[in-house]
Amino acid sequence: MSNIKLYLLFFKTYLKVKSEYRFSFFMDLFSQFSTFAITYLSIWILFGRFKDINGWNFYEVVFLYNINLFSYGLAGLFFFNPLRFLEEMIHSGEFDCLMHKPMSVFMHLICRRFNQSYLGYLILGIIVFRFCMDKLNIIWTVANVIWFIIVMAGAFLIQASIIIISGTTGFWLTRSASVTETIVHRFRSFITYPVSIYNTFVQILLTFVIPYAFVNYYPGIYFLDREDSSLFSPYFQYLTPVVGIVLMILAMGFWRIGMNRYQSTGS
């Protein structure tokens, strides 16, 4: 609990400091904002030529992408920078400085670095979500709203776990940053579009190996009422929170193994 309080204090301090440089703060937000605005634009251009992709219309694809972007933005805000630079911190010895403090090393790591530009993703996600909500046939009953929040939490856990797992390889690999970049950026770009458009191999990969499909595709089936599009099992549309929790437990276990290795090898 005191860790969380400390994190909030760090968060506040960091934002205070960053916002003192107002221009660069907003430029950071804006640059991230525009990068992903371009992705929306490319989806829009694509739909200018094709009416639908594998039966999914423009707004549905944007809805899927939105869940991806929002959950990624939230996970990245906390986890991307610390884990992406873990390898570097180990090599520079900065990691040792986390270990002589009376605090969980993982929490301390998360407290060390922060990337405010991910706030741009969140803002963009909210704006676009508001804009496409009316075009979708989702009836927002109380139950649906609650389920949507749970799904978002699950999606956040999946995104966070994958960042943590790929970053934690830094305990073994000297170039883990490229692993993180490859998985988190390249693999995740698959779920910009509905997973059903890919061949079986990619579907298996995104469902069972790096389960990004549970971030947006499977829950999307439920919200957009597209049971006809389910892959493997119709139950998968409800599994996002479970996958998130299981993956986070795995990620924490993997972190533990990495830490044990570090404590016995010191490198």
Add this chain to the structure above:
Amino acid sequence: MSIIKVENLTKQFKRTKRKKGFFGAIKTLFSNEYEIKTAVHDVSFSVEKGEIVGYIGPNGAGKSTTIKTLVGILVPTSGNAEVKGIIPYQSRIENARNIGVVFGQRTQLWWDIPVVDSINLMRHMYKIQDALFEENMKIFSQVLGIDEFINTPVRQLSLGQRMRADLCVSLLHSPDILYLDEPTIGLDVVVKENIRNFIKKINKEMGTTIVLTTHDMDDIEMLCHRLIVIDKGHLMYDGDMGSLKAKYGSNERLTIITEKSDVDLKGLLALGVSEFKYNGIKADIQYETDKINAMGILEWMMQRCRVKDFSIHQVNIEEVIRKMYRELDERSKMMK
């Protein structure tokens, strides 16, 4: 009661042979090729409360490995370590409350944010009481001059300022023990002096036990009551400075400038001179103080030629250590 106890500490590293490149990295992950390196071999020592101990040795001697074990970063292969009754690698967090650590070449401060905010975060991390916090900050701003740069982000600090800030945050919670890993590396003379004075003051006024590793011989000479020398993982010497000097440092050096002459200095060797160099004008003479003194040599020279000038160089700890390292090296070569 010893505050630090190290018993038969051994640390071996099992290293996979690394391969280069992305695919090499993946291969490394699955490879079974190991090499075992013993960083620390059967080292035992203890430190009493309030001591300042210099833990020294050449690069790769095992200094950092020992410190890291005491801090709780590394788990020893065998043997054990105890700090204030706590086993650091089993209760890392509990141990962390009793210690302060400064690694000279890296910072524990938050890179992007001003020093004052880093201090504030540490204050909460250690849950430091207001009274203690204010008292300590008063001392630190007086002695370390923290106020000058307290609102500057860490990344904009000079190395000296950063070191002062690092010392400040590692002592905020009034730890019993302070580990300093090369605290004066890369600093200019004035800042070095400043930091040494601060370390002395902390030791004297707060009773903080200090273990420091360094390559700077002035650090040792000015700070340490006691030296522990380690080389290739083996403990080589543990004792006070005086006995180390007596054991390895009975040498002195005398430089004499003469008018041009062709005196053969070989005659000096019989009197206790161990080495000499003479080019007809400048003579560099090393001798053992228990056999002959500078006056004896000067008299000998003055009988044979006109001496214009001379100077005596006291042994300093640097030469003592260098000599010790050299002897260690020769001994290990002979063993082979």
